[in-house]
Amino acid sequence: MSRITLFADVLLPLPVKGTFTYRVPYELNDFVQEGQRVAVQFGKKKVYAGLIKKLHEKVPETIPKYILSILDEKPVVNNIQFRFWEWISSYYLSTEGEVMNAALPSAFKLASESKVMLFPGFSPDEHIMDEFEYRVTEALMQKGKLTIDEITKQVGFQKVLPLLNKMMDKRMIYMEEELKGGYKPKLEKMIVLSPAYHPEESLKQLMDELGKRAHKQLECLMTYLTLAGFGDQPKPVAKAELMQKSGSSPAVLKALTDKGVFETEERVVSRFQVEENGEMPPVKLNKHQEQAYEEIKHGFSERKVVLLHGVTSGGKTEIYIKLMEETLRQGKQVLYLLPEIALTTQIITRLRKYFGDQVGVYHSRYSKDERAEVWNHLLGYQLSDDMTRYNIILGPRSAMFLPYDNLGLVIVDEEHDQSYKQFDPAPRYHARDAAVYLSTMHNARVVLGSATPSIESYYNTKQGKYKLVELTERYGGMQMPEIVVVDMREEKRRRMSKSHFSSVLLKEMKLALEEQKQVILFQNRRGFSLRLECAQCAWVPQCKYCDVTLTYHKASELLKCHYCGYSTTIPHSCGECGSTHLKMQGFGTEKVVEELAMIIPEARIDRMDLDSTRTKHAFNRIITDFEDRRTDILIGTQMVTKGLDFDNVRVVGVLSADNMLSFPDFRAHERSFQLMQQVSGRAGRKHERGKVIIQAWKPDHPIIRFVVHHDFEGMYRQQLAERKKFYYPPYYRLIIVKMKHKKYDVLHEGSAVLAKDLRTRFGKVVYGPESPLVGRVRSLYIKHIMIKVARGTNYQKVKDELYVAFEEFRTLAK
Numbered sequence: 001m002s003r004i005t006l007f008a009d010v011l012l013p014l015p016v017k018g019t020f021t022y023r024v025p026y027e028l029n030d031f032v033q034e035g036q037r038v039a040v041q042f043g044k045k046k047v048y049a050g051l052i053k054k055l056h057e058k059v060p061e062t063i064p065k066y067i068l069s070i071l072d073e074k075p076v077v078n079n080i081q082f083r084f085w086e087w088i089s090s091y092y093l094s095t096e097g098e099v100m101n102a103a104l105p106s107a108f109k110l111a112s113e114s115k116v117m118l119f120p121g122f123s124p125d126e127h128i129m130d131e132f133e134y135r136v137t138e139a140l141m142q143k144g145k146l147t148i149d150e151i152t153k154q155v156g157f158q159k160v161l162p163l164l165n166k167m168m169d170k171r172m173i174y175m176e177e178e179l180k181g182g183y184k185p186k187l188e189k190m191i192v193l194s195p196a197y198h199p200e201e202s203l204k205q206l207m208d209e210l211g212k213r214a215h216k217q218l219e220c221l222m223t224y225l226t227l228a229g230f231g232d233q234p235k236p237v238a239k240a241e242l243m244q245k246s247g248s249s250p251a252v253l254k255a256l257t258d259k260g261v262f263e264t265e266e267r268v269v270s271r272f273q274v275e276e277n278g279e280m281p282p283v284k285l286n287k288h289q290e291q292a293y294e295e296i297k298h299g300f301s302e303r304k305v306v307l308l309h310g311v312t313s314g315g316k317t318e319i320y321i322k323l324m325e326e327t328l329r330q331g332k333q334v335l336y337l338l339p340e341i342a343l344t345t346q347i348i349t350r351l352r353k354y355f356g357d358q359v360g361v362y363h364s365r366y367s368k369d370e371r372a373e374v375w376n377h378l379l380g381y382q383l384s385d386d387m388t389r390y391n392i393i394l395g396p397r398s399a400m401f402l403p404y405d406n407l408g409l410v411i412v413d414e415e416h417d418q419s420y421k422q423f424d425p426a427p428r429y430h431a432r433d434a435a436v437y438l439s440t441m442h443n444a445r446v447v448l449g450s451a452t453p454s455i456e457s458y459y460n461t462k463q464g465k466y467k468l469v470e471l472t473e474r475y476g477g478m479q480m481p482e483i484v485v486v487d488m489r490e491e492k493r494r495r496m497s498k499s500h501f502s503s504v505l506l507k508e509m510k511l512a513l514e515e516q517k518q519v520i521l522f523q524n525r526r527g528f529s530l531r532l533e534c535a536q537c538a539w540v541p542q543c544k545y546c547d548v549t550l551t552y553h554k555a556s557e558l559l560k561c562h563y564c565g566y567s568t569t570i571p572h573s574c575g576e577c578g579s580t581h582l583k584m585q586g587f588g589t590e591k592v593v594e595e596l597a598m599i600i601p602e603a604r605i606d607r608m609d610l611d612s613t614r615t616k617h618a619f620n621r622i623i624t625d626f627e628d629r630r631t632d633i634l635i636g637t638q639m640v641t642k643g644l645d646f647d648n649v650r651v652v653g654v655l656s657a658d659n660m661l662s663f664p665d666f667r668a669h670e671r672s673f674q675l676m677q678q679v680s681g682r683a684g685r686k687h688e689r690g691k692v693i694i695q696a697w698k699p700d701h702p703i704i705r706f707v708v709h710h711d712f713e714g715m716y717r718q719q720l721a722e723r724k725k726f727y728y729p730p731y732y733r734l735i736i737v738k739m740k741h742k743k744y745d746v747l748h749e750g751s752a753v754l755a756k757d758l759r760t761r762f763g764k765v766v767y768g769p770e771s772p773l774v775g776r777v778r779s780l781y782i783k784h785i786m787i788k789v790a791r792g793t794n795y796q797k798v799k800d801e802l803y804v805a806f807e808e809f810r811t812l813a814k
Contacts, residue, residue, distance in 0.1 A: 004029060005057060008067060010040055010050035013101040013109050015094075015426065019053050021060045022067045032067075035075025035082075037108060039068040039179055047112035047177045051077055051100065074381065076108060078403055080441050087437055093735075093799060094427035102427055103401035105183075107372035112177035116164065117145045119171045127172060132163050137172065183372035188269040190236035191224060191253070191262050198233070206261065217256055220248040224262075236267065271370050272361075280353045283321045288473045293319050299467030300445045305436055307415075307461050308449040310471030311710075312681020313478055313645075316449050317347070319471075320411050321354055323447065324392060328358070332408025332444075333378075334392040337399060337435060339417035340642050341365055344394055345623050351392065360390030362399040365616050378403050397422065397431030400438060407442035410435050414642060415448035415457060416674055418667075432457075451681060452674040452712060455719055459730040481652070481683040481690035483708045487699045499595045500587055500655055505693045506599065508651045509633070513603060517650035518626065519633040520640050521596075522679045524660060525588040526551075526609040532559065532570065533585045539576035541568070547776040553611070554590050564778045592635050592655065600633075608636035641679040650690055652683040657696040661703060664773060666728050669703050673715045676707045727765075727788045733795070735802070737785040739769070744781045751783040754809050761801050762787055 006024040022040050024032050032038075037049045049071055085099040101109065118140045129137065135155040139146060152160050167173045197203045210218035223246035228234035243253065256262045285293055292308065296319070299306040310316045324334050336351075338344055341363045351359045362374045377390050393399050397420055412420070412432050420431040432448065439446045448457055448466070461468035474480065486502040496503040509519050531540050531549045541550045543561035550559035550568070558567040573580045587595075589609045597605055606612075608622050625631045626646060634640060660672040676694065684690025696704055706715040724731050739754070741747035751769035758766045769783040776782065789798055 005059075006032065007056055007058065007060065007064065008032065008038065008052045009054040009056070010038060010067075011053045011100055012040075012042060012048050012050045012097050013104070013111075014042075014048070014097045016097055017095050019096075020050075021064050023064045024055070025066055028067065028070055031070055033075050035077045035079070037071040037076060037110075039071060039110070041065055041068065041177075045112075045114075045177050047179055049108065049110035049179065053082055071110070074379070076375070076379065076403070077104075078405060080405070081401070081403055084401075084434075084438055084441060088427050088429055088434060090799070091437075092427045092429045093802065098426040102398075102422070102425075105368060105371035105375050107183035107368040108375070110179045110182060113147055113180050114175045115145045115147060115178050116140065116151060116173055116175050119174050122172055127170065132157055132160075133167055133172065136164070136167065140173065183369055183376075185268045185373070185376075186271050186369070187266045189239040190265050190267045191239050191242050192236045192265060193224065193228065193234045194260050194263050197261060214255070216248065216252050217261075220246045220252050220256060221261065222246075223248075236265065239264070271367075271373055282325060283318050283354070285318055285322060286315070286475070288471060289315050289319050289475075292469050292471045293322055295467075295469040296323065296447060299469065302467060304467040305439075305446045305448065305460075305465070306467045306469055307453055307457050308447055308469050308471065309453055309458075309712075310449065310451055311474055311480070312451045312678065313474045313684075314451070314471040315475035316413070316471065317350065318475075320413070320447070320449070321351070323409055323411070323445075324351075324355070327409040327445075328355070328391055330408055332391075332406050333404050334409045334411070335399065335402075335404065335407060335435070335438075336392060336394045336411045337413065337420070337431060338394065338396060339414050339419035340639060341396060341619060344396075345620050346627075346645055348394060351394065355392055357388045358391045360393050362393055362395040362402060364396075364398065365619075375402060378405075397429075400431055400435050404442065407439065407444045410439045410444055410446045412446070412448045414450055414678075416450045416452055416454040417642065418671065452677045455670055455716060455723070456730045458716055459720070478684060479689040480710055481680050481692045483680060483692045483694065485694045485696060485699045485704055485708060488695050488697045498599055500592065501596070501599065501653075502693070502695050505651075505653045505695065508691055508693060509653070510600065512650035513600065513632055515650070516629075516648075518629065518631070518646065518648045519651045519653065520646075520649055520679065520682050521592060521633065521635045521653045521655060522638070522640055522675075523587070523589050523592050523635065523655040524637050524675070525586070526562075526590070526611055526637055531585050532582055534574035534577065534579055535581040535583050536579040537574060537577045539574050541571060541575065544568075545777070545779045546774060548774050551588065552584060554594065555611075563774060589635050589637060596633065596635070603632045604630065605633045605635065606631040608634060608639050610637070613639070638675055640682070641675050644682060646682065649682050649684070650688070652679055652690065652692045654679060654692070654694040657694050657701075657704060658698055661698070661701055666723070666726070670715070670719055673703050673706055673712075676704075677710070677712075680707070727790075730791075732765075732788040732790055735787040735789060735798075737787070737802075739783045739785070740780040742780055747781045747783055750809075750813060751785065753812070754805070755785050757805055757809065758785060758787065758802075761805060762798070765789065 003026055006029055008022050008024055009019040010022050011019050020042070032052065032055065034052050034055055036052050038052055039047055040050050042048050047068065085096050085103065088094070088099045089096045118137065124137055132155060136151060139151065139154045146154065148160065148164070152158070157163065164173065168175070197206055207218060207221065210221065220242070224237055224242055225234065227237045227242065227245065239253070242248070253262070257264060296306050296308065308316060308319065327334050338347065344361055344363060348359065348361055360374050360377055362371060374390070380389055393402055412435055415432050422429050436446055457466065460466040484504060486504045488497065488502060491497040491502045498506060512519055532552055533540050541559055542548065543550055543564065543566050545566055546561055546563045548561060548563055550561055552570070553560050557570065559570060560567045574582065589607050593605055593607050596603065606622055606625060613619050613622065623644065626634050629648060654676055657672070657676065660675060661668060680692040683692050694704060694707065702718060703715065723729065739747060739751045741750065755766060755769050765788045766785065768785040772782055772784050789795065
């Protein structure tokens with residue numbers, strides 16, 4: 001055992017700057033490594049699982065605490081990850097602890113909880129106890145130790161902590177901290193033939209004996225040998241499989257085990273069942289795809305990020321697969337980012353047909369142990385003989401944080417999508433931009449793909465920073481859909497529309513259904529109606545905790561806040577004037593489903609939005625039903641616009657284009673174009689041109705005209721001119737300082753003080769403070785200060801100044 005005095009700089013998953021130095025106990029010197037998790041005490045009592053970022057012998061200025069224990073045999077984070085986290089924390093003005101918290105799967109982020117136990121030597125006879133104390137001691141004598149929450153439930157008292165403190169003063173109980181949570185690999189019981197029966201002669205003798213008086217046991221043995229394979233080394237067979245295939249009872253299996261014929265062992269198995277075997281032939285590209293593929297490779301040779309601008313249904317995925325094949329041949333890994341979990345369903349199936357169980361998937365719908373298993377898979381830990389190490393990872397933005405060690409290709413599909421931006425909590429990173437930086441750390445190639453690129457990425461191609469590759473033909477000679485704009489003012493004037501459906505849309509839907517074709521309807525609002533309103537005084541129910549109107553959800557018969565989750569029953573009368581005349585205003589996806597079911601009762605209708613996809617397998621069910629044509633009409637929010645591939649969709653309807661266009665955000669017009677263009681791409685496939693119906697109250701809006709003519713360049717030039725005029729990206733970078741406080745007056749005064757200080761530092765490019773569109777969320781008032789930073793500015797100097805300003809403001813606030 002090494003007697004060197006070692007110290008460890010430990011990163012904790014907390015919003016505090018830097019690392020904390022702990023001493024390594026001598027007995028752990030030979031086992032401790034950088035990148036391992038360790039249990040450490042932070043503060044007076046709390047215990048956390050931290051990461052060793054650096055081991056050294058430099059004695060710190062203050063006396064360090066000791067590491068309590070090592071939680072991993074091997075490192076779970078590599079050096080590239082640490083460096084990547086440093087960059088994210090610096091670039092996005094967060095702490096490394098916040099990045100660590102975002103990066104690690106929850107099974108790795110252990111924190112302690114207080115456990116209550118009886119004081120050593122406690123005797124109930126020595127104490128006069130009240131009812132609470134009696135119940136607590138009785139529960140602890142039965143259970144041994146309990147958490148504070150468990151005690152609250154067991155004894156039926158509220159606010160138990162002060163009462164427990166009194167019991168500690170009387171030396172009746174004590175508390176200690178225990179780490180909770182943790183990853184548990186999935187184990188499966190395996191049956192193996194005892195070595196004594198490996199020789200053929202011994203096995204034959206055993207079978208003769210069983211054949212005389214134990215026919216069921218012989219049948220079980222024969223089934224095992226069939227599954228395990230005859231030979232000198234029969235393979236282990238899963239106990240459940242053996243029982244199911246042989247029809248044996250547990251008693252039969254136990255008898256063979258007791259006789260020493262079988263032995264039982266446990267094996268780590270995957271939680272993921274991959275049915276596809278990856279035996280599809282290599283993908284073949286058409287001439288347009290082949291040309292794009294060669295241009296991408298040329299871009300790679302210039303060491304540039306490549307932006308693949310391909311029309312909807314242009315066949316980008318085939319090009320991606322070709323690039324992946326080449327990367328795997330080089331022995332490198334692939335990261336394939338998608339903006340939404342919904343998109344993974346179809347692409348997983350497709351990729352696994354080519355690459356089998358080399359494809360791993362990582363997203364938040366998986367359990368904590370499933371996510372930890374994918375992480376360990378990439379590290380090569382806890383793999384059984386029949387488990388393949390993942391070489392392709394598919395997932396949303398969180399998949400970027402996995403422990404890659406040889407990344408060769410990064411694909412960011414639908415790169416324009418705002419889902420790549422993390423807003424809350426910190427770090428508030430953009431996965432597209434962070435993935436580009438990650439690729440430089442691995443010397444990997446990057447492809448950004450989109451039919452409607454972000455203005456920033458397209459601008460980078462014009463500046464020569466990125467390589468632009470265009471795919472202008474739809475795959476298989478498909479035509480672009482016909483786009484029809486319906487003037488809803490005219491429809492209403494002539495009384496031709498039914499509820500929220502124009503006569504044109506209804507006609508096209510009915511024709512499509514008659515010919516057994518399918519329909520997708522896009523309405524970017526979930527719920528039933530947007531608000532409940534008093535017909536007398538226009539009073540509208542508001543959230544108790546947010547400055548926002550409550551949305552009516554018919555399925556649950558509740559009014560809900562889409563910001564904090566608060567819900568309440570529907571009031572019988574107006575909260576202002578007492579009138580009982582309350583009416584529904586606006587419409588969401590829920591209402592569209594109900595109204596359409598009344599207009600076309602024979603149609604099979606389904607809905608895809610946040611409410612209908614909360615459960616783990618909801619996405620799969622909805623998409624599979626639509627693919628298998630068990631659903632005629634799919635109604636959804638922007639989930640239905642994103643890269644889904646259905647071959648039987650004749651009609652796509654955009655129910656309310658104006659709502660998107662009027663949103664108060666400088667990117668609203670760009671995003672409206674992207675959403676309408678993307679959802680239009682769902683219409684029409686191989687041998688038939690699709691039709692898109694856009695309903696609008698302002699049909700002559702420039703953005704709608706660009707959508708009709710599939711004119712991305714026109715939209716880009718118009719938006720670029722406006723951005724330049726008003727100092728927005730890509731000409732300027734924006735920094736938003738968000739301030740919150742439960743008291744509005746305190747926030748108002750404090751934000752004004754900070755804004756004034758920032759103006760002295762940065763001048764007229766500081767705007768605000770202003771209340772955002774929703775000025776209070778979860779009982780906290782909000783103010784924003786915006787700083788516009790011109791391109792070419794020393795960004796690091798700006799960030800350093802901000803840190804100084806924030807520290808001075810915190811000191812002043814105290």
